[in-house]
Amino acid sequence: MAWSTREIADLAGTTVNTVRHYHVGLLEEPDRMSNGYKQYQVRHLVRLLQIRRLRDLGVPVDQIEQVGFSGDTPTAALTAIDADLAKSIERLQRARAEIKAILLGSSVTDVPSGFEGVASKLGTPERSLISFIPSCTTRRR
Known part of the structure; x- marks a missing residue:
């Protein structure tokens, strides 16, 4: 399954601009189709939902990477x-x-x-x- 930027933003309950903002170090860039459109996969959605959860808990964006996603909680x-x-x-x-x-x-x-x-x-x-x-x-x- 693959989603566009708009679709993944909607699924995660955020905006397209927020998804694009998270590409600066928090969310890996997805592969692109031949027309240049991004194709987000399940791993991108999972990561985006993790980022959103931490943001909802009050974790500043610049500290999200320190908190991590590997299951090890610093x-x-x-x-x-x-x-x-x-x-x-x-x-x-x-x-x-x-x-x-x-x-x-x-x-x-x-x-x-x-x-x-x-x-x-x-x-x-x-x-x-x-x-x-x-x-x-x-x-x-």
């Missing part, structure tokens, strides 16, 4: 990716908690995080001064 690469995902989840949960506090009225938006408890006691000049604090104190991520 623990270090996946552990690093998992740690990055955990940091992203933590950051998103903090953001959601802050948004919830603002929506419930227990926080304000014109002072940096951590100053909500004293915000009501500050006058306009003091509030203006602390509005510059995030650029100086925000942790680098």
Whole structure:
């Protein structure tokens, strides 16, 4: 069985441009027919589905080759990716908690995080001064 680029993209649930993009080191180029059209085989579809699965799991394209396809799972690469995902989840949960506090009225938006408890006691000049604090104190991520 052989498929065109459009057909293999449809089978894998992706786009033609994505399939072409994966030819840069991740997906081998298929043989071409005499008219120049690519003829993808089952091995190409399997590889494309593996790439898609890793992308859906959050593995960056430039790290997919490190994770591999041979059945051997490089623990270090996946552990690093998992740690990055955990940091992203933590950051998103903090953001959601802050948004919830603002929506419930227990926080304000014109002072940096951590100053909500004293915000009501500050006058306009003091509030203006602390509005510059995030650029100086925000942790680098």
